[in-house]
Amino acid sequence: MEDFLLENAARHQHLVKAWNLKNKPPIKDDAVTSPNITVATRIRPMLEHEVSSGQVVATFPRTGASGVVDIHELRRVSFTFKVGKVFGADRPTEKVYEELVQPLLPWVWEGNVGTLFAYGQTGSGKTYSVTGLERLIAGSMLDGTLPGERRLHVSIIELAGNSAHDLLSSRQPVSVLEDSFGNTQLAGAQEAQVSENDGSSRSHAIYRIRVENPAPEALEDGLLYLIDLAGSETARDIALHASERMEETREINKSLSTLKDCIRGMANVDSAGAAGKDAKGLYIPFRHSKLTKVLKHVFDPTGTRQCRTAVLACINPSFLDTSASKNTLRYIEMLRSAQPKTQSVGFNPAVPLSWSNKDLRNFIMLKSGNPSVLPAVLAPHESGAQLLRLPADQFISRCLQSDGVTVEQAKAFHTKFWQLHVDSQRSSAKRNNGSAPSGNIVNSASSTSRDSSERNKLHFTERIRPGMVVRWNPPAELPLSKNEQNLALILCPQTAVGTEVQDAFGNPVCSDNPSTQRYLCALVVPGTLGDSYEVHIWRQVAVDVEKMEAEVLLEYNVTTRYYHITV
Numbered sequence: 001m002e003d004f005l006l007e008n009a010a011r012h013q014h015l016v017k018a019w020n021l022k023n024k025p026p027i028k029d030d031a032v033t034s035p036n037i038t039v040a041t042r043i044r045p046m047l048e049h050e051v052s053s054g055q056v057v058a059t060f061p062r063t064g065a066s067g068v069v070d071i072h073e074l075r076r077v078s079f080t081f082k083v084g085k086v087f088g089a090d091r092p093t094e095k096v097y098e099e100l101v102q103p104l105l106p107w108v109w110e111g112n113v114g115t116l117f118a119y120g121q122t123g124s125g126k127t128y129s130v131t132g133l134e135r136l137i138a139g140s141m142l143d144g145t146l147p148g149e150r151r152l153h154v155s156i157i158e159l160a161g162n163s164a165h166d167l168l169s170s171r172q173p174v175s176v177l178e179d180s181f182g183n184t185q186l187a188g189a190q191e192a193q194v195s196e197n198d199g200s201s202r203s204h205a206i207y208r209i210r211v212e213n214p215a216p217e218a219l220e221d222g223l224l225y226l227i228d229l230a231g232s233e234t235a236r237d238i239a240l241h242a243s244e245r246m247e248e249t250r251e252i253n254k255s256l257s258t259l260k261d262c263i264r265g266m267a268n269v270d271s272a273g274a275a276g277k278d279a280k281g282l283y284i285p286f287r288h289s290k291l292t293k294v295l296k297h298v299f300d301p302t303g304t305r306q307c308r309t310a311v312l313a314c315i316n317p318s319f320l321d322t323s324a325s326k327n328t329l330r331y332i333e334m335l336r337s338a339q340p341k342t343q344s345v346g347f348n349p350a351v352p353l354s355w356s357n358k359d360l361r362n363f364i365m366l367k368s369g370n371p372s373v374l375p376a377v378l379a380p381h382e383s384g385a386q387l388l389r390l391p392a393d394q395f396i397s398r399c400l401q402s403d404g405v406t407v408e409q410a411k412a413f414h415t416k417f418w419q420l421h422v423d424s425q426r427s428s429a430k431r432n433n434g435s436a437p438s439g440n441i442v443n444s445a446s447s448t449s450r451d452s453s454e455r456n457k458l459h460f461t462e463r464i465r466p467g468m469v470v471r472w473n474p475p476a477e478l479p480l481s482k483n484e485q486n487l488a489l490i491l492c493p494q495t496a497v498g499t500e501v502q503d504a505f506g507n508p509v510c511s512d513n514p515s516t517q518r519y520l521c522a523l524v525v526p527g528t529l530g531d532s533y534e535v536h537i538w539r540q541v542a543v544d545v546e547k548m549e550a551e552v553l554l555e556y557n558v559t560t561r562y563y564h565i566t567v
């Protein structure tokens, strides 16, 4: 096929010239994308050896229409893709940096997470782009233009199949672990100055810059990930591979496919949040590949970090690579069309999920007590939905940065904010219960959906009842994994159980101390799918009310047959 194309290169060029763009219907790139995901395409120039071997260009940015790429094939077929920003062969890496990466830097500097993926066929310019971007990032982070003092730590990990290696430490193996806060850690990875990837196209290279803020009131470290993905393979490449590499290729394609599902899933979660809806039942399969597992905090919908993501699709414009280029551009189109066109429900003062950053700041100013919590400190850029994802300790420590605000006031304000959210979810559950179930969710297991509005005003510990699910903090001596949220389903109060009864860990259910409030509960444990839970009714545990941290609303999803946490 290649020989045939090379023999007909002149004819191909003639057809491209004759291809009359004026006859093409006008095209408007009107895809709706998540504000947290930017997608772009970079078409590299033809290389000298490609030109001298007789190859010609077949992939072009559409002149007169931004965000559109055309591929023209010898068999008189053209393909059009709407792909977001397009960087043509004449655009230097500096332009890509300015438009795609530079906006992430202040974001990461403030303690958030930014990720750039470079995706594309082998030889399409991923490593060239990522390496150039790294140099520009290092320049901006070190030239003193970003405010405040920060310490930078760099690690570089190579993921090949199911193994991870540290490229800064003679390819020592690295374990991908989750710590007790549910964050992914790269155990054994060294942190040092940047050096170059060895350029292997059969593995994903992950460059991580951790931005540590030494200020005592600083929250979490900022994280910037640059990910040079393994080359997506075409049939042409696969044909050249020995059979032992086929398995490797399958693994790579599986991880790229999982990545696509995760990015689409995140866009749907963002979309639900932006429309004031909860993300119940939205499932993101980040545990299905090591790559997305390493990036858990980017893709875990129950995660607490604020994340922005950029995807750069790299294209080799040669007419020998059109089939790979079409696959890459289709992949990118799928990421962009992920965001369903939801009708924004608009601001509803009773629904924190519908609040923009401005609405949220007003609420903080008016409702956080006297002295008021500084809105710009508690919510520098978060929407209502995003602030709900912030862990309680961070919420409180942000409140405490405002002069005169006490721990009690901060805690009370946190409870008030959450109570408003729980109430708004409950009233929407009530509305839904009155109508036919929508989508996959047929059984709303919201543990308190029939509570009266009077009861709703009470703190959750004052309205505990069988069927309620709570997050709790188990004593260290219990052999329970701390990797996930510890959830328990209330079964009955200790007084309903005989004094001789023991729980699954051999502890008496009834306390000797009459003032201890205690309930017999069933453990709710993570399912095999990411973000899913199941009730182990036979694993019962005695839980003191003082160890209960919050009420958690679960929804049953008939498709996955698991419970999922309602955001």
Ligand SMILES: Nc1ncnc2c1ncn2[C@@H]1O[C@H](COP(=O)(O)OP(=O)(O)OP(=O)(O)O)[C@@H](O)[C@H]1O
Binding pocket: 043, 044, 045, 047, 120, 121, 122, 123, 124, 125, 126, 127, 128, 129, 199, 200, 201, 230, 231, 314
């Ligand atoms: N924008 C560009 N301008 C000039 N040369 C480029 C550009 N992009 C890529 N190249 C050149 O193209 C070749 C292939 O690029 P690169 O190695 O970055 O591809 P890759 O997609 O990372 O491939 P692999 O998946 O095999 O690692 C290199 O010689 C590189 O220097």
